[in-house]
Structures are given as C-alpha cells and as structure tokens.
Amino acid sequence: xxxxxxxxxxxxxxxxxxxxxxxxxxxxxxxxxxxxxxxxxxxxxxxxxxxxxxxxxxxxxxxxxxxxxxxxxxxxxxxxxxxxxxxxxxxxxxxxxxxxxxxxxxxxxxxxxxxxxxxxxxxxxxxxxxxxxxxxxxxxxxxxxxxxxxxxxxxxxxxxxxxxxxxxxxxxxxxxxxxxxxxxxxxxxxxxxxxxxxxxxxxxxxxxxxxxxxxxxxxxxxxxxxxxxxxxxxxxxxxxxxxxxxxxxxxxxxxxxxxxxxxxxxxxxxxxxxxxxxxxxxxxxxxxxxxxxxxxxxxxxxxxxxxxxxxxxxxxxxxxxxxxxxxxxxxxxxxxxxxxxxxxxxxxxxxxxxxxxxxxxxxxxxxxxxxxxxxxx
Amino acid sequence: xxxxxxxxxxxxxxxxxxxxxxxxxxxxxxxxxxxxxxxxxxxxxxxxxxxxxxxxxxxxxxxxxxxxxxxxxxxxxxxxxxxxxxxxxxxxxxxxxxxxxxxxxxxxxxxxxxxxxxxxxxxxxxxxxxxxxxxxxxxxxxxxxxxxxxxxxxxxxxxxxxxxxxxxxxxxxxxxx
Numbered sequence: 336x337x338x339x340x341x342x343x344x345x346x347x348x349x350x351x352x353x354x355x356x357x358x359x360x361x362x363x364x365x366x367x368x369x370x371x372x373x374x375x376x377x378x379x380x381x382x383x384x385x386x387x388x389x390x391x392x393x394x395x396x397x398x399x400x401x402x403x404x405x406x407x408x409x410x411x412x413x414x415x416x417x418x419x420x421x422x423x424x425x426x427x428x429x430x431x432x433x434x435x436x437x438x439x440x441x442x443x444x445x446x447x448x449x450x451x452x453x454x455x456x457x458x459x460x461x462x463x464x465x466x467x468x469x470x471x472x473x474x475x476x477x478x479x480x481x482x483x484x485x486x487x488x489x490x491x492x493x494x495x496x497x498x499x500x501x502x503x504x505x506x507x508x509x510x511x512x513x514x515x516x517x518x519x520x521x522x523x524x525x526x527x528x529x530x531x532x533x534x535x536x537x538x539x540x541x542x543x544x545x546x547x548x549x550x551x552x553x554x555x556x557x558x559x560x561x562x563x564x565x566x567x568x569x570x571x572x573x574x575x576x577x578x579x580x581x582x583x584x585x586x587x588x589x590x591x592x593x594x595x596x597x598x599x600x601x602x603x604x605x606x607x608x609x610x611x612x613x614x615x616x617x618x619x620x621x622x623x624x625x626x627x628x629x630x631x632x633x634x635x636x637x638x639x640x641x642x643x644x645x646x647x648x649x650x651x652x653x654x655x656x657x658x659x660x661x662x663x664x665x666x667x668x669x670x671x672x673x674x675x676x677x678x679x680x681x682x683x684x685x686x687x688x689x690x691x692x693x694x695x696x697x698x699x700x701x702x703x704x705x706x707x708x709x710x711x712x
Numbered sequence: 713x714x715x716x717x718x719x720x721x722x723x724x725x726x727x728x729x730x731x732x733x734x735x736x737x738x739x740x741x742x743x744x745x746x747x748x749x750x751x752x753x754x755x756x757x758x759x760x761x762x763x764x765x766x767x768x769x770x771x772x773x774x775x776x777x778x779x780x781x782x783x784x785x786x787x788x789x790x791x792x793x794x795x796x797x798x799x800x801x802x803x804x805x806x807x808x809x810x811x812x813x814x815x816x817x818x819x820x821x822x823x824x825x826x827x828x829x830x831x832x833x834x835x836x837x838x839x840x841x842x843x844x845x846x847x848x849x850x851x852x853x854x855x856x857x858x859x860x861x862x863x864x865x866x867x868x869x870x871x872x873x874x875x876x877x878x879x880x881x882x883x884x885x886x887x888x889x
Contacts, residue, residue, distance in 0.1 A: 341812055341859075341862060341866075345813065348810070348813040349735075349832050352734050352743070353727040354727055354744070358744060358747075358748075359722055359726050361748070362722050362751045363715075363719050363722050366719075366755040
C-alpha cells in the first residue's frame with residue numbers, strides 16, 4: 336500500500352467520524368449559556384496578582400544585587416530566619432563558574448547515603464555584578480523513593496515563556512539546563528554519579544558547561560526535541576531479576592545525548608570535592624522579598640505539588656498543580672472558575688509564571704497573565 | 713461573537729474538530745466532550761479572527777491542546793498508565809480502511825496528530841508546526857517515523873531493502889510496539 340492509498344483510506348475512515356444534529360444543536364446552545372454565565376475572576380484580582388508578581392520580581396532583582404556582596408551573605412540573608420530543617424536542606428554546596436565574562440552560581444542539594452547530587456538552582460551575573468535575567472532556571476533532580484529501589488528517571492521538560500524556549504533534560508545521570516542570555520546561550524550540562532551497582536561504571540562527576548551561539552543552540556534544541564521523549568519514561572530495574580531494562584534504556588538515552596552533545600566543546604569541571612550531607616526534603620519555605628512562598632514537594636514525582644504565595648498584607652494565593660504538559664507544569668489558582676487558572680510556563684490560555692522548585696523568577700517581559708481572554712503584563 | 717456567526721462555525725467545523733479530537737484521544741466519547749469544550753472556549757473567546765481559515769486553525773489548535781490535557785489530568789494519570797484500547801466507532805469501511813485506521817490509531821499520540829493534520833486536514837509542515845508548537849523539522853521527523861511505523865504495521869515483512877531504519881523505528885518494529 337503506497338502513501339496515496341494510505342492517505343485515501345485514512346480519509347475515508349475519518350469521514351465516518353461526525354457529529355449528529357442533536358449534538359451540534361447542543362454546542363450551538365453553549366453560546367447562550369456562555370453569555371449568561373459569570374465571567375470568572377475579576378480584573379481587579381488579576382491586576383492585584385500581576386502587581387504582586389511584579390513586586391516579587393523587583394524584590395528579587397534588588398536582593399540579587401545585594402547578594403553580590405558575597406554568596407555567604409546571600410545565603411545567610413535568605414535562611415537566617417528559617418527553621419533548622421530548612422537550614423539543613425540548604426547547606427549544600429555552591430559552585431561558581433566563570434564563563435565568557437559571566438559568573439554562574441549553582442546551588443546544590445546533596446544526599447549522603449545514596450550519594451545523589453543535584454543542581455537545585457542557579458543564577459547568572461555579569462562582569463559588573465548585575466544579575467542576568469534567566470527564565471526557568473532550576474533542574475529538579477528526581478529522587479529515588481527508597482535506597483533499595485533503583486530508578487532511572489528521565490524526562491525532557493520544555494519550558495517556554497514569551498519568545499524564549501528551552502529544554503531541560505533530567506535524569507538520574509545527566510541534567511541539562513539551558514539559560515538564554517542576551518548574546519549567547521549557556522547550557523549547563525551536569526553529569527552526576529549514582530553510587531549504585533547498576534551505575535558504578537557509569538558514574539560521572541564532571542560538570543560541563545557549553546556556551547553556544549543562537550544557531551548552535553537551535554540545532555541542539557532541535558536534536559534534543561527529536562530524542563523521542565515518549566521513550567524517556569521512568570523505568571524501574573529489579574536488581575533481583577537483574578533485568579537489563581534500565582541499563583539498555585540508559586545506554587540508549589546516554590548514547591543519544593552524547594552524540595548530540597559531543598559536537599560541542601564543553602568546559603569541564605570536577606565537582607567531586609563537594610561535601611555530602613544528610614538532607615531531607617519535604618517542604619521548603621523561602622522568603623523572597625516581601626512574599627513568602629511555601630511549597631509542597633513530592634519526592635516521588637519530583638515536582639512541586641502546590642505552593643502558596645503570601646503577600647505582605649497576609650493575603651495568600653494558593654497554587655495547586657493541575658497537570659504537567661510538554662510546556663511545563665500547569666498551576667491552578669484556587670477560587671477561579673474552571674476555564675481560568677494560573678499555570679506554570681504554559682500555553683497562551685494560561686498564566687505564565689516562571690515557577691520552579693525554590694523561586695519564582697521572571698521579569699515584566701516574561702510574566703504574562705492571560706485571564707478571560709485578556710492579557711496582563 | 714454573534715449567534716449567526718457562531719452557528720455557522722459550529723455547523724461548518726464541528727465534524728472536523730471532532731475528528732481532530734478523535735485522532736488525539738482515540739475515544740469517540742472523549743472526542744465529543746473535547747469538541748464541546750473547544751466550541752465552549754470559542755463562545756467565550758473575545759479576540760478577533762482574520763478569516764474562517766484562521767478560525768479553523770484556532771479550533772484545531774485548541775482541540776489538540778484539549779486532547780493532550782485530557783490524558784494529563786491528574787485523574788487520568790492516576791487511573792490509567794497507558795492510553796486506552798482503541799474505541800473504534802466508524803462503521804463499514806472495508807478491510808483496507810480499517811487496517812489503515814487501526815495502524816494510525818496504534819501510533820503514539822504525537823504521531824497520530826501529525827498524520828491527521830497532514831493527511832486529513834492537508835496542512836503543510838509549517839502549519840502543523842504552528843498548531844503543535846514544534847519546529848518544522850520536528851514535524852518532518854514525526855511524519856517520517858509515523859509513516860514507517862504504519863508501514864511496519866500494514867506490511868511488516870515487505871519493507872524495502874533500501875528503507876532507512878532509525879533506532880526507535882527498528883526497535884518498535886521488532887518489539888511490535
């Protein structure tokens with residue numbers, strides 16, 4: 336059967352899918368219902384939320400500039416009022432990289448027993464000590480559920496805000512985050528080791544940073560996009576049966592990634608000197624500027640399930656995760672109607688918030704709120 | 713949007729949108745729900761359209777997004793790991809038609825989307841890229857893989873020797889996924 340025949344047969348088959356007149360009449364009647372129903376959230380509330388985000392962003396920029404006086408002071412400012420658990424979580428390591436006139440500061444999160452290391456967040460600073468705007472800057476390193484359960488977790492998350500797009504590839508072994516900057520595209524590629532039998536020989540401890548121009552970045556993005564993300568699913572390996580599912584899967588993913596990334600010259604950094612500490616991540620509380628952000632973290636799904644933004648006046652906005660799409664994590668703001676909801680980096684029909692594990696980042700240009708057909712920036 | 717215009721759009725595009733939804737979700741009942749949701753959103757949409765073609769593309773895009781959202785809702789993700797078996801509604805297409813349809817419906821959602829938009833809606837790769845939010849290159853690659861997988865299904869033993877096998881395509885053919 337040639338292509339034309341396939342096309343013809345498919346069309347004929349699909350032509351048998353149609354709606355009866357009753358259903359069409361019901362849909363037509365929706366217009367009457369829609370025009371008489373409540374509009375949803377008020378413009379006033381949306382403006383207040385937009386103003387709150389903008390205040391948050393201004394506070395962040397101010398704090399970032401203040402933090403340039405020293406990273407220790409930066410951490411102390413953020414966490415001096417936090418509880419002991421939080422201090423323990425965030426007493427991980429920091430790594431600074433100087434690349435092409437920029438300083439990139441990575442904050443890490445480490446575990447002791449399983450020796451899993453991950454990059455929690457990063458920030459970028461220029462030569463004048465001014466923060467460089469980044470968008471969606473956190474890789475959430477997936478966590479094994481139990482020490483005796485070996486999980487290879489791989490996914491590609493596609494983030495988009497405004498005109499910027501980037502990919503974050505996550506798995507237990509490799510993590511890549513892409514940071515668009517004004518002239519160059521930085522791709523921080525961390526290869527982390529797992530101290531488990533399955534991965535002993537495959538442990539990596541080097542940290543690579545790729546700096547690409549726009550053209551190379553687009554090529555890389557295109558190649559990563561075509562890694563067939565549906566195949567990059569969570570895979571469990573049963574050490575008792577010694578199934579090679581995970582290893583085969585890892586090999587395929589690792590080889591595909593390597594073949595793509597090896598075209599570019601990385602800057603390699605050894606991160607084996609980082610300290611290892613016992614940490615337990617359940618809930619994080621961060622204070623950024625005038626907004627308190629409390630997040631609930633699900634270690635099994637390795638994402639944030641909900642968070643609350645608390646304004647200076649005590650008013651809170653609760654965000655709950657609705658679903659994860661290719662575009663990112665979509666958030667729902669409680670109190671809104673079904674068709675109007677706040678989202679993570681999402682589609683045109685949703686709020687766009689650079690929301691991630693620990694911070695809400697964004698700028699006036701990158702925070703777009705779309706509600707009830709209107710756009711607020 | 714005035715009722716006359718809205719009615720005209722529903723009558724003209726309902727079937728097409730239902731087909732897009734069906735290609736995305738493989739379930740005729742879900743497709744009807746999605747179609748209704750799409751036109752509900754149209755009824756609430758306050759923006760403007762350039763022409764009827766613009767309207768249709770908007771509807772198609774919303775239908776694609778709604779199909780994706782359906783299977784990413786928390787309820788669905790907790791109650792079903794995989795997409796359901798094909799709930800196949802059309803009747804009387806003959807053997808060759810049902811084979812093709814079954815082959816297409818056995819594809820992963822992202823391949824069904826491009827197949828439907830390319831073969832049924834006859835969109836260009838650029839238009840498909842715009843609807844799906846991917847690059848043109850990605851559209852071509854997905855079409856290539858989809859065609860290959862369809863050929864594997866329809867004639868697994870008769871692949872031409874000159875066929876170029878991609879790793880994923882070969883693995884899928886070997887495992888029958």
